Amino acid sequence: MAGTCVIGLQWGDEAKGKLVDLLAPQFDLVVRYQGGANAGHTVVAGDETYKLHHIPSGILHPQVQNLITPGVVINPSTMLNEIDGLAERGIYCRENLRISERAHLVMPWHMAEDKIINATAVRGESIGTTNRGIGPCYRDKVGRTHAIRMTDLVQSTRDDRIATVAKQKIELLRNMGAPKEDLDAIAPDQVVSLAASWAERLDGMIGDTTELLLDACEGDSKILFEGAQGALLDIDHGTFPFVTSSNSSGVGVCAGAGVPPRWIHQVLGVCKAYSTRVGGGPFPTELEDATGDRIRKLGNEFGTTTGRPRRCGWFDAVAVRYTARLSGVTRLALMMMDVLSHFDELKVCVAYELDGHRLERFPCHAEELRRCKPVYETIAGWNSPVDDVRTVGDFPAGALAYVRRIEELVGIPVGVLSVGPDRAQTIFTDAASELALEPLA
């Protein structure tokens, strides 16, 4: 089998969903392996736009099997809404979606806890989570005592287990200062009946994805692993504590999916031609000026999940070089090239200056990163639209010079260029042939 990963190399929202959807027909399985409904993958197919949170982006292709594996945290209400929304548009998940019985559930109490986290300043700033209960759910997973997994939904002990945890959570949340309406929302009877309805509706879709995946690996299947968020949000390797609660860099694939490292062969590292970030935390190349506003407007940089305006800035080659190495990237995908078509000059961060010293390494501490000043290289803009470009040779020379410089700085060839949201607005370069991906017909 051949395992290919699609990993975001910045702070998420790199348009991974578009690539996964595009590549999915060449694969037998598409696997979502970490994160939860904090993710928002936008896929444009013809005149239709799909916004997916839980469901793997391969779902639009009926012949592709989609797996949600143990590392994902699932809010069943959100997922069922997503399944219903897709069904209304003629896409049925029952046959080609399997959800791991080992995956953990985001319960209503996790949503209440997330509100409290967001109201708390960490090192002087709120993490600015997506309010989807992600951190509290992963905390319970690691803590074990209050965790509920998919498998618990289909056990005879379900109602007792959920009522017991609900009672404990009411006490804990009361002590944390949760408002009355949030405590009322987790009344044991109410959550027990909610869980029963989830079990009924998800019946037949919950199963042993680990066994399925190992069989696929040992057979001759082609598997695409779809990362959520971006590597700079990785809990261990990102801009801690301003990160998400899972391993969103390439190193998270094996643990989250339940797949041994030997089966991973290709890693496509996805980044925008500039940078964005949602929520709190340091962002050295952030542009809090008219140029930043212009990038936000041209790139329609507003969150898929929360609608929040994204913070925008120039491409940070120090950060992407770090995350590309960490993720084992074999080819880069450079997205949103069209957004940079309207500037006289562009800047790329090639190093940082920290306390008077040049730094080429990505620092560990959020406070250090906050003090880093970007060292920029200025590159002439190409100032002409690229939305209609369909081959590498059609790009203006200035756009190609920009791409070549990013390849040099990051140290990895660009295999894919994207010039708009549509499937057709994707260009595979010569380097893509080594990706074992067939260029589009």
Ligand code: IMP
């Ligand atoms: P959480 O994952 O909801 O706990 O949020 C933690 C941080 O990760 C916040 O800064 C969020 O804005 C950010 N984040 C989480 N998911 C995404 C995503 O899919 N795209 C971009 N940022 C995200």
